[in-house]
Amino acid sequence: MAKMMYRDAVVSTIAEEMERDPNVVVLGEDVVGGMGTAGGPEAIGGIWSTSTGLFGKFGADRVIDTPISESAIIGAASGLALTGKRPIAELMFADFIGVSLDQIWNQMGKFRYMFGGKTKCPAVIRMAYGAGYNAAAQHSQSVHQILTGMPGLKVVMPSTPADVKGLLRTAIRDDDPVIFLEHKALYGMSGEVPDDPEFMIPFGHARLSRAGQDVTIVSSGLLLGFCEAVADKLAAEGIGCDVIDLRSTSPLDEEAILDSVEVTGRLIVVDEAPPRCGLAGDICALVANKAFASLKAPPQAVTPPHTPIPFARELESAYLPSTDKIEAAVRKVLAYR
Amino acid sequence: MAKMMYRDAVVSTIAEEMERDPNVVVLGEDVVGGMGTAGGPEAIGGIWSTSTGLFGKFGADRVIDTPISESAIIGAASGLALTGKRPIAELMFADFIGVSLDQIWNQMGKFRYMFGGKTKCPAVIRMAYGAGYNAAAQHSQSVHQILTGMPGLKVVMPSTPADVKGLLRTAIRDDDPVIFLEHKALYGMSGEVPDDPEFMIPFGHARLSRAGQDVTIVSSGLLLGFCEAVADKLAAEGIGCDVIDLRSTSPLDEEAILDSVEVTGRLIVVDEAPPRCGLAGDICALVANKAFASLKAPPQAVTPPHTPIPFARELESAYLPSTDKIEAAVRKVLAYR
Amino acid sequence: MQLSREALMRAYRQMKVIREFEERLHVEIQTGEIAGFTHLYCGQEAVAVGVCEHLDNDDKIVSTHRGHGHCLAKGCELNGMMAEIWGSREGLCKGKGGSMHIADIDQGMLGANGIVGAGAPIAVGAGISARIDGKGKVAIAFSGDGACNQGTTFEAMNMAVVTKAACIFVFENNHYSEHTGYEYAVGTSNDIASRAEAFGMKVWRGDGTDFFSVFETMREVLEYVRVPGNGPAAVEFDTERFFGHFEGDPQRYRGPGELDRIRETRDCLKKFRASVTGAGLLSDADLDALDADVAEAMEAAVAAARAAERPTPEDVLADVYISY
Amino acid sequence: MQLSREALMRAYRQMKVIREFEERLHVEIQTGEIAGFTHLYCGQEAVAVGVCEHLDNDDKIVSTHRGHGHCLAKGCELNGMMAEIWGSREGLCKGKGGSMHIADIDQGMLGANGIVGAGAPIAVGAGISARIDGKGKVAIAFSGDGACNQGTTFEAMNMAVVTKAACIFVFENNHYSEHTGYEYAVGTSNDIASRAEAFGMKVWRGDGTDFFSVFETMREVLEYVRVPGNGPAAVEFDTERFFGHFEGDPQRYRGPGELDRIRETRDCLKKFRASVTGAGLLSDADLDALDADVAEAMEAAVAAARAAERPTPEDVLADVYISY
Ligand SMILES: Cc1ncc(C[n+]2csc(CCOP(=O)(O)OP(=O)(O)O)c2C)c(N)n1
Numbered sequence A, B: 001m002a003k004m005m006y007r008d009a010v011v012s013t014i015a016e017e018m019e020r021d022p023n024v025v026v027l028g029e030d031v032v033g034g035m036g037t038a039g040g041p042e043a044i045g046g047i048w049s050t051s052t053g054l055f056g057k058f059g060a061d062r063v064i065d066t067p068i069s070e071s072a073i074i075g076a077a078s079g080l081a082l083t084g085k086r087p088i089a090e091l092m093f094a095d096f097i098g099v100s101l102d103q104i105w106n107q108m109g110k111f112r113y114m115f116g117g118k119t120k121c122p123a124v125i126r127m128a129y130g131a132g133y134n135a136a137a138q139h140s141q142s143v144h145q146i147l148t149g150m151p152g153l154k155v156v157m158p159s160t161p162a163d164v165k166g167l168l169r170t171a172i173r174d175d176d177p178v179i180f181l182e183h184k185a186l187y188g189m190s191g192e193v194p195d196d197p198e199f200m201i202p203f204g205h206a207r208l209s210r211a212g213q214d215v216t217i218v219s220s221g222l223l224l225g226f227c228e229a230v231a232d233k234l235a236a237e238g239i240g241c242d243v244i245d246l247r248s249t250s251p252l253d254e255e256a257i258l259d260s261v262e263v264t265g266r267l268i269v270v271d272e273a274p275p276r277c278g279l280a281g282d283i284c285a286l287v288a289n290k291a292f293a294s295l296k297a298p299p300q301a302v303t304p305p306h307t308p309i310p311f312a313r314e315l316e317s318a319y320l321p322s323t324d325k326i327e328a329a330v331r332k333v334l335a336y337r
Numbered sequence C, D: 001m002q003l004s005r006e007a008l009m010r011a012y013r014q015m016k017v018i019r020e021f022e023e024r025l026h027v028e029i030q031t032g033e034i035a036g037f038t039h040l041y042c043g044q045e046a047v048a049v050g051v052c053e054h055l056d057n058d059d060k061i062v063s064t065h066r067g068h069g070h071c072l073a074k075g076c077e078l079n080g081m082m083a084e085i086w087g088s089r090e091g092l093c094k095g096k097g098g099s100m101h102i103a104d105i106d107q108g109m110l111g112a113n114g115i116v117g118a119g120a121p122i123a124v125g126a127g128i129s130a131r132i133d134g135k136g137k138v139a140i141a142f143s144g145d146g147a148c149n150q151g152t153t154f155e156a157m158n159m160a161v162v163t164k165a166a167c168i169f170v171f172e173n174n175h176y177s178e179h180t181g182y183e184y185a186v187g188t189s190n191d192i193a194s195r196a197e198a199f200g201m202k203v204w205r206g207d208g209t210d211f212f213s214v215f216e217t218m219r220e221v222l223e224y225v226r227v228p229g230n231g232p233a234a235v236e237f238d239t240e241r242f243f244g245h246f247e248g249d250p251q252r253y254r255g256p257g258e259l260d261r262i263r264e265t266r267d268c269l270k271k272f273r274a275s276v277t278g279a280g281l282l283s284d285a286d287l288d289a290l291d292a293d294v295a296e297a298m299e300a301a302v303a304a305a306r307a308a309e310r311p312t313p314e315d316v317l318a319d320v321y322i323s324y
């Protein structure tokens, strides 16, 4: 076990996999940094420091800096993946699926099915998502709800450095397109990470981060930490919460959720996406349908309101589900008779 | 009342509104047709015949044919709307939000909020959506679930010629961006349409297309007809279904749904989008949360499977929710004890 | 360069296969047996074949909604193609793709595409792959005059230049995007190649109704792009489509007599025949024999497609990696 | 054309306001009081002002992530701008937009933009509007050298040509997109204007560190574009940014002494002063007085922003049209 930051777990996993498999290549804006400047390659890396050192180690053929052309980046990742490479493409902000969605949704996500099962497209698209930086309406969004709804994409959302390591390795070795969502407010999070160079976490296996008997809380990303804090606080009062970290939203670990609700009978889903057609509703509906008889209270979504993400500190904090709101939701489902 | 086809309701409403308000303009690919050809303007209209005759009536300043550049089409609609016009832009297929999503999601949908409430963006984006034409994975999709999740967009889905008329007029006169989804398999549907040139249907008001006491069925678009057929069949057996045609998914008529479920205690949502993070789950979750005490059976989604849309006739039919599947779902929730 | 008799026969046969395939579909579609949207490539055969005759399986192509010609020229199997368009389980894509979504990765055919302009970025990736591998292989993006207005196509061209991808952008200017003339929709009207050139690429131009023009042009282009490090290039071929945008299009945008004129003077098969028989390279009998051969193959392909196994409802759930 | 004393004073003052605004933000940001990402326009003032001094409120502009200069030059109120960046309720956008999302429709400022390349299509719409209205008004899209590689920018240029939009694409080539040099990312390296030209537009070039170069170039451009029916045009201005991509950027991509050199030789304010005092049009004292005036206004703006009312949690739900 080594202690490392979430962002370092990203870059070290990429480096290890590039070392292991010469077909792994990286591409994106400023993934080298400094190209075409007096400072030269790697004068500076990308803004998240998630590719630092890769160019020096693996060279220009395997670490490819691109123009600001997200459709071409994702398209190129597809083309690389269809011709024997294992590209890891970076979208600097998840919000930029807006300018590249076709290549994700209608292209790479559909090849295998549409072409009759003969086509592998082993591409990873990494994206920094989420609020918490006061980056306002166009640089703070969650997109897992959009991409989870799209058949042909696997969607992964690690909440800890160890999960980054285990899930990113799985993603890189996966033969299908994987969307790898890194919460930008977690890049500086520290945690223990297994040293085993084969440490992998399979998709579709949620993690029980807190165990309790009274309420099931499902979450991931930045808000998972909020849920854990609430669970810890309530534990002191004798209220037990299962806190389930989804890790991947597609495939979804239905079993973990349903098993927990069968015991607790009460469900809260805490998610950063807006309320409509989002992940929170998706999971509430799943539970309402498949664990109906176990439910003792209405399944409850805790999400931001149906608005764009506002800029000012006070507004962004009020926008995001807070520990207070989560706690209130727990108390509400507990109080339900 | 005049009998007209769904597609003619589109074009006649646009023509009437253009007549009434000189600021209404139309733009899109082949909305004139024949530009730059020997046949000349209007040699042929767009492939859906939803702009036929407009160019001849209103001229080149108000009916603008564009290159194949969907981002620029939507962006231009924004720019027109911000400068006093009321554009109606056409995306030939809803699937093309893939190449224009940023302009819909991050631009026009956010102006009003992000700019502090001072900005009006009265644009309508019309899109042909849905399966039924064997147009395969990239020309058959439903996108209301994606767009409904995006704050700042109103999303409308008419299921009849009369609703086209009433809702499109409302959309054109609305001061905010409206996504107007036309089901391509309904273009040829005939129906009575009110003559009143001020006939408008407000958003967020669902229509009860069949009334019953036993089950609530929520749907829209092509599948609404399937639901009606099932309701009619079951009515003969003495099983009563409320069939609710949503008309708009954002705003959503929560009240109509909840009121019905309070009576029936049983909910089925039939929707053409894939199962995850879709509209069906959204409404099931809504009901599970807000009508929990009324529910006598698990809320049930009926959707296609989580796959791209296949080409062959047999496959597309098997992909779409059929009347059989809908009927089976009704019987299942009725049988639930 | 003089092509061998064998190469000439092969080129003619390839063009003829495409022609017959499309002419036959044009007829079969009227019967209602074939589902979906079908865009026929008829008239443009010299481009697909003049390009692909230079390629092997390790060279890649990326195609469009009007992709049958590219597929066949690149080596997709005739029966599999026909069966796919018929929506059969025995089709190249098991009936899941259909006309607009045929791919055959083993043949280096990375996919037709229903989204206009979506192929070019994919070709850039394949072209980067080729550059990395350093074996002189290339990736080719076919695009129409309409597609050349999509942002993705422009991004792809710039990115190919920046990454020195071994990538060739082949623009087939058939004068129409759906019902709109290129003189309206392309701001630079009849000069798509110059637009590509402004991205910093070498460009060529050729007559897309003349196999030899395409073939010789592509020889030069490929000679250039196969040199590792040279980066991408673009070519514009002026060509004609003989049918409507899709089947069912009444084509009222055409001038009077236009279709007759282009069938008469701009038919790549007629031109080829005139050229090779005139030069005494092949005889009419040689070509007639190929025609007969192709007709027979087509008959067999249609019969096979018609008889082929239909997909079952369970097939909907095959070849997905996550089921709900 | 010789500018009046008043016009010269105004131009200088506008540039100075932007300069001081940015220099002050650079200092204030260190204190942690200002949230979010802030991209400073410092160094490029001559472009914003040289363009916008030709415009009135019925002319429109569309801006970028580096938008403060464009906003101020187009007439957005200083205090409202400062308050917005402070995230106050009294900000131009009530604290909801912040640095990257300032708009003021009444001033013809249609919005800064966090999405690179997103502005150009919007400007096309505004330019079509202007063409329809036939009053000789224009819409201007500011874009960076990085933005010129986005598909949306290309689509916008072609569409503007096709629709004869009264639209001007102003490319500010400050040599960097984030940490990457334009010589790498723009395939045509130092010729963005030629790329625009290939879309069928008239293009101009100018020195973006020299107000007079920008102003005179734009006079010509506007004379052309204001003629109904002439359609769009593009201009490339070579310019410099004095700070990092965003605040916090260590700028290790710069050459040794680069920042000193550009501050010394490529500072539009210094150049302007040298030019007008040299020609005896304005005195140092005139300009110093303006400097003092601006410094005072800035002090007041910061004080006001600091004291301004903060938004409340309820404000999150204001100005939405659908609530759930
Ligand atoms: C992104 C996108 N926009 C629009 C369409 C609809 N469409 C299909 S083909 C076509 C015309 C394409 O013209 P061109 O590129 O010249 O190819 P051609 O049909 O002439 O072969 C259009 C507009 C599409 N499929 N994808």
Ligand SMILES: Cc1ncc(C[n+]2csc(CCOP(=O)(O)OP(=O)(O)O)c2C)c(N)n1
Residues within 6 Å of the ligand: A029, A068, A070, A092, A096, A099, D065, D066, D114, D115, D116, D117, D143, D144, D145, D146, D147, D148, D174, D176, D177, D178, D245
């Ligand atoms: C679509 C998109 N891609 C990437 C980014 C991240 N980003 C913000 S500014 C920028 C560089 C822009 O460079 P340029 O256009 O030259 O403008 P400058 O910053 O030099 O003013 C990048 C890559 C973004 N905001 N939007």
Ligand SMILES: [Mg+2]
Residues within 6 Å of the ligand: C144, C145, C146, C172, C173, C174, C175, C176, C177, C178
């Ligand atoms: Mg064409």
Ligand SMILES: [Mg+2]
Residues within 6 Å of the ligand: D144, D145, D146, D172, D173, D174, D175, D176, D177, D178
């Ligand atoms: Mg720049």
